[in-house]
Amino acid sequence: MLKLFLTMLIMCTATSDAAATLTISIVHSYHKEYAWEQSLTSGLLDTLPQNATLDHFYLNTKRLPKTQHEERAKEALRHLTSSRPDLIILCDDNAAKYLGPHLKNKSIPVVYLGLNRNPRDYGLFPANNMTGILERPLLKRSLHSMCRLVNTEDTKVLILFDSDSTSDAVLHEAFKGEKSFNLGKVRVELKQFELLEDWQNALLNAKSEGFDTVYIGLYHTLRNGMGEHVPDEKVIAWASANAPVPIFAFWDFAVGEGKTIGGYVLNGRDQGLAGGQIVSEILSGVAPAEIPPRSAKEGSYKFSIHEMTRFGIVLPQKIREQAVLVP
Numbered sequence: 298m299l300k301l302f303l304t305m306l307i308m309c310t311a312t313s314d315a316a317a318t319l320t321i322s323i324v325h326s327y328h329k330e331y332a333w334e335q336s337l338t339s340g341l342l343d344t345l346p347q348n349a350t351l352d353h354f355y356l357n358t359k360r361l362p363k364t365q366h367e368e369r370a371k372e373a374l375r376h377l378t379s380s381r382p383d384l385i386i387l388c389d390d391n392a393a394k395y396l397g398p399h400l401k402n403k404s405i406p407v408v409y410l411g412l413n414r415n416p417r418d419y420g421l422f423p424a425n426n427m428t429g430i431l432e433r434p435l436l437k438r439s440l441h442s443m444c445r446l447v448n449t450e451d452t453k454v455l456i457l458f459d460s461d462s463t464s465d466a467v468l469h470e471a472f473k474g475e476k477s478f479n480l481g482k483v484r485v486e487l488k489q490f491e492l493l494e495d496w497q498n499a500l501l502n503a504k505s506e507g508f509d510t511v512y513i514g515l516y517h518t519l520r521n522g523m524g525e526h527v528p529d530e531k532v533i534a535w536a537s538a539n540a541p542v543p544i545f546a547f548w549d550f551a552v553g554e555g556k557t558i559g560g561y562v563l564n565g566r567d568q569g570l571a572g573g574q575i576v577s578e579i580l581s582g583v584a585p586a587e588i589p590p591r592s593a594k595e596g597s598y599k600f601s602i603h604e605m606t607r608f609g610i611v612l613p614q615k616i617r618e619q620a621v622l623v624p
Contacts (some may be wrong), residue, residue, distance in 0.1 A: 312436050319349040321380035324373050324396060326389035326411075326463075327359045331517070331529070332550035333565040337388060337411065340569020352380055353383060358391045358515045359461070360526045370395035382511045384579065387429075390414060390466050406585050411565070412573035413466035416590055428588040428623070430571045432563065434547050435596050436471040437480060439561040440512070443545050444483050446484060446610050447510045453484045455503050458514035460491040467515070493519040493527050497535065504541035511544045513557055533557070544609040552599050558610055559600035567594040597621065 309408040323341065325432050327334050334355075345351065354373050358366050373396060377385065385400060387393045389411035400407050401424045409421065409429035416422035416429070436456075444452040452567050461517040472478065477486045486508075490496040496519055513536060517529040536544060542589065571593035579585055592594040598620035600612065612620060 319346060319384075319580075320352060320380065320382045321345060321349050321384045321386060322352045322354065322377055322380055323386045323388060324377070324392045325353065325355045326391035327517075328355050328357045331359060333548065334388070336550070336565030337569040337572075338565075340566040340571075341573050342507070342569075344570055344573025346580065352382060356391055356395070359529075362524075363462070366391065367395065374399055384408070384574065384576065386410065388572075389432075390419075390463050393421060393429075394419045394462070397427070400427070402426060406579050408572055408575050408579065408585070410593075411568045412590075413470055414461060415470070421589060423586070425584075425586050427584045429590055430568055430575065431590055431592045432568060433592050434465075434467055434471065434563055435561060436547055439545070439547055439596070440480055440483055440485065441617065443512075443560050444510065447543050447611070451482045451484065452509045453507050454486070454510055454512060455497060455499070455506075456485060456487045456507040456512045456514055457499060457516070458487070458552075459496070459516050459518045460489050460490045460537075461515060461518040464489060464515045464518075490506060491520060492520055493532065496532075497539070499601075500536055500540060500544075509543060510542050511540065512560075513544055513546050515548075515594055537604070543610060549599050552623065553601050554603040556601065556604070557606040558608060559598070559620075560597050562599050564594045599623065 325334050328451040339494050354376050356369050356373060361369060372458060382405065385405055385407045386411040387396055387407060387611055390413055393409045393412055397409065401421060403426060405426065407427045409427065411432045413432050421427055440454060444454060458468065469575040472487065488499050500511060516532045519527050519532055533551055537555050544557045546552050546562055547560065549558050552559040552562060575588055578588055598616055600620050600622055601624065602622055603624055
């Protein structure tokens with residue numbers, strides 16, 4: 298009966314007359330200014346119904362300490378209860394983790410996107426009213442392709458992440474909790490930090506500790522010695538100015554002059570486009586339970602011309618032909 302009710306509700310809201318009053322609530326895990334959020338949102342805006350009313354709520358979990366995340370999520374739930382949307386979109390892991398269980402198997406369709414963990418880990422699958430897009434950073438593929446640019450023999454790579462739950466989710470899915478391992482001839486060591494100073498010291502000491510290159514993962518929740526959040530643009534600018542070895546990235550927001558060289562990266566826009574496509578399927582009458590969770594478009598090569606020149610990096614012709622080059 299629930300499935301039938303959901304289908305009827307969705308088909309009703311999808312009619313041309315009702316579309317003008319269609320309300321979609323989008324709950325973002327992070328803050329509006331975050332580059333990933335902006336990219337993801339641009340993809341959504343290009344695929345969601347143009348005459349729908351969009352309601353945005355930002356959990357701000359990159360800036361707020363973890364102790365405040367649950368209370369912020371409760372505020373979001375109260376907001377959803379009062380706004381009574383026709384469909385809800387949960388962007389990234391924290392929104393899905395904190396809000397998803399409360400929305401599961403209810404009457405409102407829910408689409409999640411940007412999930413690094415398996416939806417089962419958050420209790421979101423199976424569910425009558427939920428489906429979405431998985432984010433799968435291709436960390437191992439990126440490591441293999443980029444390491445050949447800095448060393449043709451055995452390569453030692455340092456990967457730096459912050460201690461955020463999103464970082465935990467990414468690393469769990471990619472490396473199953475391992476902190477050091479081999480990928481062929483590539484020796485990989487992984488370090489996570491809560492404090493900016495510790496993160497900076499790890500980067501400064503990379504060359505003396507034998508690393509050929511450093512991969513900058515997520516760095517958006519690092520805090521100073523007083524516990525204050527450090528803006529991510531300051532973190533990546535410092536890294537670029539002080540890196541003793543070439544630095545690469547897994548996400549496109551960290552690529553560019555004054556940032557990293559680049560790499561095989563993911564971007565939020567692809568997540569938004571894929572999520573918007575699922576919303577369109579639901580609004581056309583397909584029940585969420587009939588749409589299996591799926592991954593978005595795979596990553597792409599993106600490099601900074603300035604940073605490649607600075608570190609003497611020359612792209613192989615095959616990679617160059619596929620790459621997006623930015624200043």
